[in-house]
Amino acid sequence: MKPNTTTRLLLLAAGVAAAPYALATNGMDFAGYGPIAEAMGGASYAYDNGTAAMQNNPATLSLMESDARFDVALGFLLPTIKYSPAPGAAEQTSDGTMYLMPGLGYARREGALTFGLGVMGQGGMGTKWGTKLSNGAPYENYSNIRYGKLIVPLSYKVTDQLAVAAALNFGYADMEMKMLASGADMYWMSSPATQAALGSMMTATLIGNPQAASLDFSGGDKASATGWGVRLGATFQPSDALTLGAIYNSKSHLSAMKGKVKINMMNTGGGVDTINGDLALPNFQWPDSYGVGAALHMGDLMLTADYERINWSKTMDTFDATVSALVVNGTSMAGEMNLSMPLHWKDQNVVKLGAQYRMDSLTFRVGANLANNPVPDGYANPLLPAIYQNHVTAGLGVQLGRSDSIDFSAVYTPKVSTTHTYHQGDAGTAAAAPGSITTGTGTSSAAGGGAQIMYSHLF
Template sequence: MKIKKIVVSLFAVGMMASPLAYATNGMLMEGYGPISTGMGGASMAFDNGTAGMANNPATLGLMADGESRLDLAVGGLHPDIVSRMTGMPNADSGGTAYYMPAAGWVKKQGALTYGVGVFAQGGMGTEYTATDWVSAGAGPSRSEVGIGNLIVPVSYNVTPDFNIGGSLDLVWSGMDLQMAMSAPQMGALAASGNLTASGAGAAGLPFFLGGANNVGYFNFTDGSDFTGEASSTGWAGKLGMTYKVNKQLTVGATYHFKTSLGDMSASGAKMSMIDNGGTMGGPAGAVYTLTGNVSIVNFQFPETYGIGMAVQATDNLMVAVDYKRIGWAGVMKDFHMTFSSTDMGGLNMDMKMPQNWKDQDVFNIGFAYKASPDLTLRAGANLANNPIPDNTVNPLFPAIIKNHYTLGAGYTMGKVSEINASLAYVPEVTVTAPAAAGGYSIDHSQLNWQLMYTHRF
């Protein structure tokens, strides 16, 4: 009965645990849980609490036999994003604070460890006003992509030194989008075969695309940081292992499967054609709005594999080093959106915006120093490449962050309670699109934190 209550409670938390988790390693977090993030996101080969189910599930088997652990956490993500265009006032993103709850419960009985948890996995987004240049006078510009997991992990001690683990993940995703596109942008997509349309309503599209000052505007949003107007569910999973080579050295490895999500869809979406040039037969400035259904086709999160080691350098100092390869190229070739409406005689539009993200190499290094029997101090770094090419970067999707520098601490209060916290400083990254792709620049920095309470029983 106690386990059932815990599972139900964690699922309830999970319904709140998928707000926008801001882009750090691409669209993934730099780490999960403050023990890991305090050490630069390293997590492959040491016990990092119930967050191990989101990192390497085999590490759950490093718990003490007979222990049950409940972790309750909250994280704050504070991005600072500015999009700049020559001759225009800077566009400051208004999305500067996002908060994410998470929770996990794990129990070890003999060689078997099992549990359940909910975590925000990743996402990205921005918010600009209707007067910012990004919006082209069409209306507010906003993007939010969020993904959350309900994770059921299992770990098994094959020998006292060798653990294997895995998890089954129920995944849900959400997206809001308010996006302006110039007619020349949409026309270039049409010329390359990346935008097609059919139905009687498509007859006016060539006239719209022929207006150099015309603007298209896509709008589906619920205005919430915790849900998306377009949504879907699906599955994912992980495998992992740890091996204690000797008293000082433990190695670990994990593989995260690519998600299998359905298309994100929403009804009541709007597409507007703003005819600033009067090329569609009406007065200049006329707005033609269609209401219909939108789908984001095959939007997945990537496979990831990682290896790492933890070295007990002294009785009080542990050093952890990880490497991860995130397969963005396999899931972010393009942003594929369809829109269908019965307005204006019917319109079916299929649009692909090329993204061509590169795979990402992430190096994590972390230190944990036991300053006293109750206090542990942590520090680390997360070093990565920017996966987005300059010619496809977009002010609405600025997942361009490279490096993170982190601090953390843990404090035990008796035998059953513990507090852990982490702080991540993310230095500014600036990218500039080539003139042919818009010529704008984007600055992105962050300051993030996590706080977790642990109860053992």
Template sequence: MNMEGYGAIALGMGGASMAYDNGTAAMMNNPATLAMMDEGANLDLALGFLAPQVGSSDGGTTNRSSADFFGGPAFGWVRKHDGLLFGIGVYGQGGMGAEYGSDSIFSNPAKQPVSPGLVNRSEVSVGRMILPLAYEVSPNLKIGGSLDYVWAGMDLKMAINGASFMQMAGGASPMASASGPMVGAFGGIIGAAPGQIGAVNWGYFDFSNQNDFTGQAVGTGYAGKIGFTYKLDSKTTIGATYHSKTRLDDLEAQDATVSFNVDINGGPANLLIPVSGKMTVKDFQWPDTYGMGIAYEASERWMLAADYKRINWKAVMKDFRMEFTPAGNVGMAAGFNGLPMNVTFYQEWDDQHVVMLGAAYRMTDALTLRGGINMANNPVPDKYLHYLFPATIENHVTAGIGYVTGKRSHLDLAFSYAPKVTATSGATGITTSHEQTNGQLVYSTHF
């Protein structure tokens, strides 16, 4: 879910950013490198895009996710005076998502003669408004940190066949569990008597606003970063940073629905029972991260950089927990009002280890060429892989250019490509593939 590079300069360098000046995007990388900037003010205006290509296969049929393009702006402004730098910036942290339409292999979970045409969709997005502070202690030593206001949004439309839901309720599912008073009340109306539910065909979780920038379930909080750089000699600089785990409130969606398609004994077949209420995503957090790196000015034209980053997913992605509290229902659903249901999807992510290597070549005084690679392990175990949470990308190849457009301005452009990763869920047998192309364009001015 983490982006491979923040800012077009760093993205072009494979994401490496710990020990050289990479613009105001450094407030997402190592804030200490901000102190490498010249005295005065700097403004960066950015546009970026993510173009994931995700597909899933089941029973010999493959569908492609239609969530194949996400775009958004970012900006950073900083001012340095007498070695002290402060500023503000807004940057996207990362996320993931997929969408399978009303005719996909997931749209008819009970394989009914007439498909209900259920859309399956997920979207997770996290962003930050950042207040950085950096200081040039000496010509060799720079320190920095930031206070980050963090927001997160989430949409989810997920269909589950009836047998899987009953396994979840009975504690027998290898993927998830469902518990709480609502589950108990639901179980109480399942039986053989007339008027009781004879079978659950499918269930459907639904909270989604179709907004490209915010999710239906939202939460806010804070985090922080610290870092330093030290110049070992005239050509070599090292740097390191620590990004804290976020402290986000639970994400809440007030207008959520959990629907059940059931057979009623002695009554109409395939009766739909929609239950309205509030969905709360419990303790969704972005992990803490450690990063370190080195930059080496090999010549007047060549600069090389190498970073290592550890992203501690294991501490925050053990599971994905939701609490649904029904309210305001009438008819058959009225008996669920006020009875919460707790749903847990097992995740058990591994920590992610990322190696970033980059090079920059100053071809002329105006033009700089960049290239890099970004190598990481897939943190998502195959056992719990879900087709709506395809955060399986491992490696990236990146390239970029920088061009001086004036005495005080320049443009930087970068692209990355992540080769396809294919994995099969050990619990469901569904195979999901994911490859991706990303890009960033940044206009920078100094004044």
């Protein structure tokens, strides 16, 4: 069954909500969803934080003080990503220094039931290097991974103390990449069958000996997919002062991302061989996660804390790509190329701490977001810079009357550094004498900050 026009527009809206931030702070996820939660270290599982609950704990929608609420938000990410290709080499800085991320949500309560609709970004990552890392070659290094959602939440207040909820999301994800790799790296990323095919092409002089290769699937050739997922949540209030919360977020169910790719291979003779084909990324998904939290209310002061486990190892162990319908230097060829780049991301433990103090029409917030780096040493690819660990946060809420308010948040992220190991040499040498191929070590670092602003109207 083909999606109708309304469905296509809604999926497009979910994609627009994700555009084009290309960087996140807990792996590929944001440190906080919505400025209320972000200002308190991302903690959000056990108190009312607006319609951002659709991305946090949808059961907190049952804690809304009003019968209906509309939020519109805009976020800014301000990263500083740097890379040095070797010890002592000049450090280069990514040109991707600011990204915007809009979002909006509406929720309404009817009796014990609260429902709504939201368009929000889940996360992403990326960089813009231009030709800074290309060692004189006219090929860029660039990446942009995005995931946005159309969310339909439903929260039910079972008793005065207990609420349960589910938020079904329809997602749109896309990926653009321009990656320059050595011929040896291209060979090592190839499956045994693809290694043999490259060798046969060289033997038959269909291509030269690749010294370097540039993979490009960007712009109109980007890979994209649609899919779905669900977030479950619950809150329990054992007393007026204490609220407990818990969530489970399913792994995404995205279809295989598909696009077009162009591979330019610079050979040892100084020429360039070109392979065009259909691209499929069959295994790219967002992982499942789960968490628990608590909020303690003491008059105008609230203290809150969450713990979240994000299972990156289940979805980010390797980056796999298949290229089919091959056209080599203008000649169609049978078969396909299978490439796999090792990532070996680790699961991430995130602790989120926050405090809020209300004073008349103002609300002051502070927090911290503490996590391990999911990217292990040796695998910090400069195109996939999701290496952040800890964040310090603060924010302010301003009441503009009985029904309107504005909330702000700001994040500071200290610098984190880790390494990237790559192969040096051409594909022919890697095939004939793999023991002679050497490796190099580059260093990636990430720092920066961000901010969010949200306007809210209560009905």
